[in-house]
Amino acid sequence: MIDEVDRQIIDLLAENARLSLKELAARVNLSSPSASERLKRLEERGVIRAFTVEVNPQSFGYALQAIVRIRPLPAQMARVQQMIEEIPQFTECDKVTGDDCLVARLHVRSIEEMDEIIDRIGDKAETNTAIVKAQTLKRRLPPL
Known part of the structure; x- marks a missing residue:
């Protein structure tokens, strides 16, 4: 299941996939290792499929x-x-x-x-x- 912190992580990365792990962790009030673990789980579960660049x-x-x-x-x-x-x-x-x-x-x-x-x-x-x-x-x- 996806909780509110996961939603915040996804929203922040959808807005800026280049956000550093340190900045991401600070914005969701987690330590960097905790944010990294959540991000890893979101990827493993297929919730986050890719980090990409948008080209014109x-x-x-x-x-x-x-x-x-x-x-x-x-x-x-x-x-x-x-x-x-x-x-x-x-x-x-x-x-x-x-x-x-x-x-x-x-x-x-x-x-x-x-x-x-x-x-x-x-x-x-x-x-x-x-x-x-x-x-x-x-x-x-x-x-x-």
């Missing part, structure tokens, strides 16, 4: 972001999923219910690059693409 794709020339809804043709699901995994411009993909089977996030440098990537899977799936104008809500944790 535009810094690398990826001026456009698109949401691509994908409906593989019959018997093509596994191949389409494999193709998405192999195309590095696809940065996320979720298997969903409803009319589409997959919803993916694509980062590209141009419309031409987007067309070329979408065309690669076009003979194995129907796609619907929307250009992202602005991300009004960044990925965040649900209420803990």
